[in-house]
Amino acid sequence: MADLERIRLVLLGGAGVGKSSIVKRFLFKSYTDKYRATVEDLYNREYDLGGVTLKVDILDTSGDMQFPAMRRLSIATAHAFMLVYATTSAPSFQCVKQCFEEIREQRADFQDIPIVIAGNKADLATTHREVRQEEVTDWVFCELPRLRAKVVECSAKEDTNVTELFKTLLSLSRYLPASSSSVGPGAASVEPAPSGFKRRSSAYVSASSSRNKNRMNSPSVSGDKKSSLVDAVDVASTSAEAKLKPRSRSLIRRASRKTKQQINNASDDCNLQ
Structure with missing residues (x-):
């Protein structure tokens, strides 16, 4: 029987930056220009990582601060974060900084949590850019403590680097090697190299009984x-x-x-x- 692993990805960011558009583009290959404010949406998918079944919970959170209790709970239960800003909005990047401060305040293990900082609306950056990628990179790698993080610009509208966002999160979570094949939605099959898969950290929830049984078996x-x-x-x-x-x-x-x-x-x- 295959091992069972579970990871919860939480999307945080300001209102209107495209968090829901990123999730729906990744899961359903769909996009709409109509804006609908999100309260909280949870999606579940399973992936086959070569003998290990990975259950992924994707939590799309609200962009405003009207639900502080829900926000604190989502931060407390997350195994990985995607902090989303719009490359066309400088205030949205400030909101990402605020989200990170909330993570740092609530999670003592924040340096071990995989974090992807996603700059959405890259398709509009050529004419309406307000946040340079170098500015975000300098903030992550120069101003902050050492993190397990990466900066990726994307476009949910044009489906640019959307799959790469989630693949990067799994790679930072040490489920996939950096050079593994792309991850697709809904029971997708991913076959990384045998050395690419590693167990997740203690913050992650897993089927410990089956894992302990495997540990008892000698590899030879x-x-x-x-x-x-x-x-x-x-x-x-x-x-x-x-x-x-x-x-x-x-x-x-x-x-x-x-x-x-x-x-x-x-x-x-x-x-x-």
């Missing part, structure tokens, strides 16, 4: 072979004990008889004068 000896070897050793030990116990008792009886005879002889010798 299969489970059936190992159990048969153990059984053989146990049987050999049991049979050896079974043979030794009667033999040891007989030796004790013989020794006791000899001792009694010696004592009787000694007593007879003492009585003879």
Whole structure:
């Protein structure tokens, strides 16, 4: 039976930056120009990573601050974050900075959490750019502590680098090597190199029972072979004990008889004068 792993990706960012458009483009290959404010949408997908079934929860959060309790809960339960801003809006980048500060305040392990900073609306950047990618990169790698993070510009409208966003998150989560094949929505098959897959950190939820069983198996000896070897050793030990116990008792009886005879002889010798 394949191992079961689970990861929750949480999208944070200001209103109207395109968080929902990114998710729907990735999952359903669809896009619409109509804007609808999101309260909270949760999507579930499964992926086959070569013997390991990865369950991915994608949580699309609200862009405003009307639901602080929901926001805190989404940050507390996340295994990875996608912080989305619009390349055409400088205030949206400030909102991303605020989102990161909330993560840093609530999560003591923030340096170990995979984070992708996504600059959406790259298709409009040539004429309406307000946030340069170099500015975001300098903020992430120069001003902040060392993070497991990457900056990627994308366009949900033109389907540019959308799949790359999610592939990067899985790569930062150490589920996929950086050079693995692309990830598609809905029961997609991803076959990374054997050395590319690693277990997730302690922050991640997984089927620990099956994982511990696999850890007990030696890589050079299969489970059936190992159990048969153990059984053989146990049987050999049991049979050896079974043979030794009667033999040891007989030796004790013989020794006791000899001792009694010696004592009787000694007593007879003492009585003879």
